[in-house]
Amino acid sequence: MSATTEEKFDCRVAFAEELSALARADRRIVAVCNDSVGSSNLVGFAKEFPDRLVNVGIAEQNMVGVAAGLANGGFIPFVSCAGPFLTARALEQIKADVAYSNYHVVLCGQSPGMSYGELGPTHHSIEDFAWLRALDNMTVLAPADPYQTRAALRWAAGTDRPVYMRIGRHKVPAVTPEGHAFVVGEADELRAGNDIAIIAAGTLVSAALQAAELLAGRGVAARVLNMATIAPLDEAAVLRAARETGRIVTAEEAVVHGGLGSAVAEVVVRHRPVPMRMLGVTHFAPTGKTGFLLDHFGLNAEGIVRAAQELMG
Amino acid sequence: MNPLSLWSPLGPDAFAAARAAIPARERPAVLREIARELRVNVVRTIAAAGIGHVGGDFSVADILATLFFGVLRLDPLNPQWPGRDRLILSKGHCAASLYSALAMRGFIPREALGSFAKPLSALNGHPNRRKVPGVEANTGPLGHGFPLGVGCAVAARLAGADWRTFVVTGDGELHEGSNWEAAMAAGHRGLSNLTVVVDRNRLQQGARTEDTNRLEPLADKWRAFGWDVFEIDGHDHAALYDTFTTPPTAKPRCVIARTIKGKGVSFMEDRVEWHHKVPNPEQVEKALAELAA
Numbered sequence: 001m002s003a004t005t006e007e008k009f010d011c012r013v014a015f016a017e018e019l020s021a022l023a024r025a026d027r028r029i030v031a032v033c034n035d036s037v038g039s040s041n042l043v044g045f046a047k048e049f050p051d052r053l054v055n056v057g058i059a060e061q062n063m064v065g066v067a068a069g070l071a072n073g074g075f076i077p078f079v080s081c082a083g084p085f086l087t088a089r090a091l092e093q094i095k096a097d098v099a100y101s102n103y104h105v106v107l108c109g110q111s112p113g114m115s116y117g118e119l120g121p122t123h124h125s126i127e128d129f130a131w132l133r134a135l136d137n138m139t140v141l142a143p144a145d146p147y148q149t150r151a152a153l154r155w156a157a158g159t160d161r162p163v164y165m166r167i168g169r170h171k172v173p174a175v176t177p178e179g180h181a182f183v184v185g186e187a188d189e190l191r192a193g194n195d196i197a198i199i200a201a202g203t204l205v206s207a208a209l210q211a212a213e214l215l216a217g218r219g220v221a222a223r224v225l226n227m228a229t230i231a232p233l234d235e236a237a238v239l240r241a242a243r244e245t246g247r248i249v250t251a252e253e254a255v256v257h258g259g260l261g262s263a264v265a266e267v268v269v270r271h272r273p274v275p276m277r278m279l280g281v282t283h284f285a286p287t288g289k290t291g292f293l294l295d296h297f298g299l300n301a302e303g304i305v306r307a308a309q310e311l312m313g
Numbered sequence: 314m315n316p317l318s319l320w321s322p323l324g325p326d327a328f329a330a331a332r333a334a335i336p337a338r339e340r341p342a343v344l345r346e347i348a349r350e351l352r353v354n355v356v357r358t359i360a361a362a363g364i365g366h367v368g369g370d371f372s373v374a375d376i377l378a379t380l381f382f383g384v385l386r387l388d389p390l391n392p393q394w395p396g397r398d399r400l401i402l403s404k405g406h407c408a409a410s411l412y413s414a415l416a417m418r419g420f421i422p423r424e425a426l427g428s429f430a431k432p433l434s435a436l437n438g439h440p441n442r443r444k445v446p447g448v449e450a451n452t453g454p455l456g457h458g459f460p461l462g463v464g465c466a467v468a469a470r471l472a473g474a475d476w477r478t479f480v481v482t483g484d485g486e487l488h489e490g491s492n493w494e495a496a497m498a499a500g501h502r503g504l505s506n507l508t509v510v511v512d513r514n515r516l517q518q519g520a521r522t523e524d525t526n527r528l529e530p531l532a533d534k535w536r537a538f539g540w541d542v543f544e545i546d547g548h549d550h551a552a553l554y555d556t557f558t559t560p561p562t563a564k565p566r567c568v569i570a571r572t573i574k575g576k577g578v579s580f581m582e583d584r585v586e587w588h589h590k591v592p593n594p595e596q597v598e599k600a601l602a603e604l605a606a
Contacts, residue, residue, distance in 0.1 A: 030471065054467055057501075062460040062494035069464020072449060074395055074472060077464075092454055093491075097461055101451040102443055 008171035012110065014146035015167045016041035018153045019078060023049055029157060032067045032079045034060050040080035040110050040167075060085050064093035064105070071103040076157060082116075083109030083125030083166065091131060098162045099135040106156040111169035112142075113203060113253035114285055114293045121284040125166075130258025132164045133231035139184065140230040141165035142252075142260075144205040145174045148228050151182035166202060170253075170290045175205045175226060185229050187237035193221035196308050197241035197248045201227050201260050204251040204279075204299060211304035220312060233263045235271075242272040247311040249277045251304055253294065256280035277307035322389035322419030325397075332383070340383065344550035347417065348378035352577050353604050354413035354426060360597045362409075362430035364438060368587035370410035372514040372547070372572035373481060377402075379553040380479055380510075381414045389419040392446035398476050399465045401449050403458025404483035404512065405439040406589075412436050412445070420447035456489025458482065459509060463495045466507035466565075479557075481510045485517025488526050493538070500539025505561040509540075512547065514574040518588045535567040547572035578603050 023029040023045065030052040031045055037055060046053045054070070056063045060081060067077040079086065086109050087094070098105045109128055116123035132140045141156075143149040143165065156163040180188055190205070191212050200208035205226045212222040223245055225237060241248060248268065250261035261278030268274055285293045294300055298307075323331065335343055351374050359365030380400055381387070388394040402411045409429060416423045421435075428434040435444035439453035449465075452458045462480035469476050482492065499507055513531070515522050522528050532542045541562055545552040547570025556568050574588070575581030578600040592600055 051471065056494070056498050059494035059498065061456070061491040062463065062498055065457060065460025065491065065495065066464035066467065066498070068450070069461040069466070069478075070468045070471075071464075072399065072461065073465050073468020073474075075468050093457065093460070096451055096454055096457055100441075 006173070008173050009146045010171050011143060011146055011149040011168035012041040014149040015108065015153065016044055018150040020045050020048055022153060022157045023052060026076065026157065028074065028076045030054060030070060030075045030077050032056065032063055032070065032077045034058055034063045034081050034085065036081050036110065039082065040108070042080060060089040061093050064090040065097050067105045068093070068097035068101060068103045071105050076104060076106070078106045078108055080108045080110060082123070083112035083128055084123055087125060087128040087131055087164070094132070095135055099137045102137050102161060104160050105162055107162070107164040108167050109164060110167045112166040113170065114281070115169040115290050117289040117293060118287050120287065124285060126253070126255045126281045128164070128166070129230050129252065129254045129260060130262070133263060134258070137162055138231065139163045141184065141228055142202040142230055143168070143228055144202055144226050145172055145176055147174060147176045148182045152184070152228070155184050168202060170203055172203055173206045175209060182228065185232055185234060187234040188226040188228065189223065189237070190226050191222065191224040193223040194244050195221045196311060197223040197225060197245040198251065198304060198308070199225045199227050199238070199241065199248060199260070199264055200251040201230060203253045203294070207299065207301045208251055208304055210301035211308065214301060214305050215308055220308065222308065227260060230260055230263060233267060235267045238264050238267045239272055242268045242274045246274050248274055249279065249304055249307045249311065251279040251299060253299060254280055256282055275311050277311055279303055279307055324390050325386050325388045325394070329386070340554060341550040344379050344383055344554065347382050348375045348550070349604055351378050351410065351413045351417060353601060354416065355409045356592065356597060356600050356604070358409045358413060358426045358429045360592060360594070361427055363591055364430050365409045365591060366406045366589045367592065368516070368574040368581060368584070369404060369407045369483065369512065369514070371576045371578065371581065372574045373404065373407055373410055373512045374576070375548045375550060376481060376510055376512060376553060376570055377410055377414045379550055379557065381418050383554045384557045385479070386476065387418065387447070389447070392420060396474065396476050399449050399462065399478040401452070401458040401462045401465070401478070401480045402440065403452050403455070403480055404486055405452030405458070408436070408438060408440045411440055411448070415445065415447040418447070421445060455483070455486040456491035459492045459495040462507060462509070463499050463504065466499065466504040467502065469506050470504070477506050477508065479508045479510065481512060483517070484511055484513045484515065484528060485522050485525070487511065487528055496535065496538040496540070499565040503539070503563050504565045505563055507565040508557065508568060509565070510568045510570055512572050513569050514572045516574045516583070516585050516588065520585060532569055540565050540567045542567045542569065544569045544571065548576055
């Protein structure tokens with residue numbers, strides 16, 4: 001895999017393949033969904049494991065409660081549901097039945113961020129980082145490419161605690177270089193540099209790499225961290241970046257209030273205050289396709305370069 | 314002294330043997346005595362804590378006594394025994410009655426009841442499964458226990474296991490829409506290993522259920538969702554026992570247990586203010602005297 005490849009991937013394909021592979025190896029793994037068999041790419045799973053797909057219909061509160069009950073009964077449920085309905089409609093179930101009860105339920109938020117584009121803000125899942133990272137016991141993951149999606153699923157199957165992860169629909173290039181491992185809880189440094197740090201997650205990681213390339217042409221050496229674990233945050237990597245570069249830009253396809261940028265700011269403000277720019281979604285999106293909306297909010301390489309230049313003065 | 318409430322852990326086999334040794338005709342009296350003891354523990358526990366929901370604790374006391382001492386297969390020596398029956402108290406605010414039952418059944422020491430709601434106690438105002446053995450779910454917000462119980466019942470079926478799931482809900486709690494999502498799913502799946510007990514005391518925190526948001530015709534609603542429905546006196550131990558142990562059909566089972574909030578203490582019965590009022594020392598003495606009679 002290389003950051004320069006032109007090929008782009010829908011992470012749901014990796015999700016579907018990996019979940020079926022995990023289910024083949026472990027009979028405890030079951031999928032739980034809300035009529036989302038097709039949109040979650042669970043058609044293959046349903047065919048191979050018809051008894052182990054629990055489709056509760058369009059009822060997200062029940063879906064999450066049922067998943068907690070399956071965990072109680074000795075199974076490892078992977079809940080697969082469009083991110084907005086999973087995290088907003090069933091938030092109290094996620095809080096009480098999963099996080100507080102500390103059940104090993106893996107919540108897979110499909111088509112997160114603004115990947116439903118012109119379907120509008122009702123269908124955007126941009127608050128999930130803020131809501132889910134506020135919950136004790138909850139690991140929050142935003143895999144940036146198919147490799148990380150597979151690695152996150154394997155890790156989630158083997159832990160014994162609640163997990164939420166985004167499963168990207170908006171196509172992204174592979175960003176994880178050969179030889180890099182995805183270690184949950186650790187940032188992946190994709191590019192070295194000591195002039196400024198760009199900390200990005202999910203769909204914005206490839207934009208961060210492009211921005212670093214553009215900045216290099218202007219004599220600025222930008223460090224790029226792929227922060228696929230939103231919570232618990234890799235505080236050591238954040239503080240190293242603050243100490244060694246003195247400036248941080250964060251970029252995420254999520255609301256700026258409470259997401260990755262806020263998490264980074266919470267760390268630096270306590271230990272090593274440095275100037276920051278936080279790029280994210282600032283208001284309910286207008287109508288448009290995902291790419292248009294990302295550009296609208298400056299969530300692209302040019303937006304990151306602009307923010308970096310403001311910080312460089 | 315009843316032969317089951319030993320205040321010490323008995324494994325499932327030993328308990329089943331003790332239970333089986335009681336002649337069927339004496340069973341209701343034994344369960345009644347256990348429920349009386351449970352109510353005494355609730356009064357003492359709440360009085361010491363200064364908080365609690367005594368009205369609902371008393372309406373559900375006979376249901377919990379019958380389940381814990383007459384029906385459920387449990388192992389206090391191994392609370393996470395995979396083959397245990399699941400009891401989920403969805404009306405988590407009645408934690409004092411659950412804790413009392415768990416103490417009497419040997420899951421937690423009886424002395425622990427004195428710590429209810431005290432700083433850093435494992436016995437929170439609502440149950441926490443991570444801190445209290447025998448608790449299956451961290452309930453409190455209403456409408457959570459039933460969906461979770463559906464998941465338990467699906468798990469048992471997937472595993473080909475014969476353990477049963479019992480969910481105890483309040484009646485006001487049935488206003489929450491999540492319950493009807495769960496009812497639909499369980500009816501659709503024919504979860505015959507699932508029993509929901511509705512503690513039908515007809516009072517919620519602030520008023521009567523029928524004056525607030527009408528539940529009736531409640532039995533018809535459950536039948537329409539594909540359930541077998543039993544309407545019984547929720548303070549009749551023989552009826553509770555017989556209903557819980559009736560062989561399953563192809564449907565999930567709803568037991569609408571007609572109860573009286575505050576049951577067992579005259580000045581609390583059917584009084585809305587005793588939802589979460591705490592008795593003063595004089596009222597505690599009076600309540601204990603009535604329960605002793």
